[in-house]
Amino acid sequence: MASASSAPSVIVIGAGISGIAAAKTLHDAGVKDIVILEATSHVGGRMRKAEIGGHTVELGANWYLSGGPVPNPIAEIASKLNLKYTLTDNGNLSSNTYKQQGGLYPKxxxxxxxxxxxxxxxxxxxxxxxxxxxxxxxxxxxxxxxxxxxxxxxxxxxxxxxxxxxxxxxxxxxxxxxxxxxxxxxxxxxxxxxxAHFVADPRGYEAIPQYVGEQFLSSINGDPRLQLNKVVREITYTENMVVVQTEDGSTYQANYVIISVSIGVLQSDLIQFKPQLPMWKRVAIADFSMAVYSKIFFQFPHKFWPTGPGTETFLYAHIQRGYYPVWQHLDNEIPGSNILMVTVTYDEAKRMEQLSDKELQAEAMGVLRKMFGEKIPEPESVLTHRWFSDRFYRGSHSNWPRGYSQDRHDKLGAAVGPVYFTGEHLHKKYFGWVSGAYLAGIDTAKSLLKSLEK
Known part of the structure; x- marks a missing residue:
């Protein structure tokens, strides 16, 4: 274990956009003794790219908004990076909504x-x-x-x-x-x-948190202050000290810790607190919602769906709510890719996670054949990420549940001694969105800086 004199002043748990924004805010304020512990092998959290058929797609966050009176910091960073995007076109759904047994509904x-x-x-x-x-x-x-x-x-x-x-x-x-x-x-x-900007860049949406990290880290892959594949399992805290233990047996000591994991992870048993967090804090954590929003990608040998203006998004109306309901072709984003994406949420997303890729393909093809006929080809590749089953996320983004008060939300974000919390679930207006995650990270760091001043 590091001695108190050599320990970082602040440990940040999680290298998603909230954790990276918090760490940068501290660094810019002169707090440079920081270590970021990330459970996975990449920076970006739920901003995560993957490849299907040689094409980059986004498993998690995909969109950012612009054109309004309140500047979106994510749009500003994307502009600096010249991140490739398309504007999603949902304006012609009245001509692209399919019946359960096939055929289009009248406009x-x-x-x-x-x-x-x-x-x-x-x-x-x-x-x-x-x-x-x-x-x-x-x-x-x-x-x-x-x-x-x-x-x-x-x-x-x-x-x-x-x-x-x-x-x-x-x-x-x-x-x-x-x-x-x-x-x-x-x-x-x-x-x-x-x-609605749909990120369609080979660098992935994760280029944004990586860019933020590069503003204060010497290297995303080489700075010792960023340590990947460090799964935090235990946090022991006193009034003015925190000791963090990881799954590989490493121990870190600091004056403060900022926890930027998802609300789903906080609700799980991945991280143990010693002593246990107070009841008011545990209730605030347990009572918030972690949604599941999953995208499934299919690459086909050729197109069989309508293309051109006004065809990008289409709906499937099944008697079972949420059964493969919202489809999008990626012809605009990745021309020539022959990729369809379907989105499922909530219980259907959790049910889908229990299926194999082969079973997923069979269900989805049953839907597509209702819409486009029995002779369409089988996909060459299938890709998804099972967010609810992933112990490092336990869902895709937060949702504000009915009856959850503003007072309880304040408690959700409140520090417990030297233990601070951040994440998209803590932004009062933009919870569930990348901009909310980014702004929450900055706000948490500023709150900690006030404690340091004292």
């Missing part, structure tokens, strides 16, 4: 479902503002409850898949689990803008 029927969904969303925003103006902590209700109050509920597979695209595809969990008061009105789009 007018889809537009009617979209209009009803938009009316419910507008009601949710106004009702949430009314709840917040009343300002009782226990006034929260679920988004589903607000839908009921609006007098309109989606009943048919078509209406449900349109609502899914509007709510669940963003939140990662269904409306009955999601807080109305803290999710509506949605702020990320009005703040950062309507332009």
């Amino acid at each position: 007018e029927a889809v537009e009617a479902a979209q209009k009803a969904t938009a009316a419910r969303t507008d009601f949710c925003a106004k009702f949430s503002q009314a709840l917040n103006s009343g300002a009782k902590e226990d006034d929260d209700i679920s988004i589903l409850a607000a839908h009921r109050l609006s007098g309109s509920l989606p009943e048919t597979p078509l209406e449900r898949v349109v609502e899914y695209m509007n709510d669940e595809l963003t939140d990662g969990e269904p409306p009955e689990l999601t807080s109305l008061k803290n999710v509506h009105p949605r702020t990320i789009g009005p703040d950062h803008g309507p332009l």
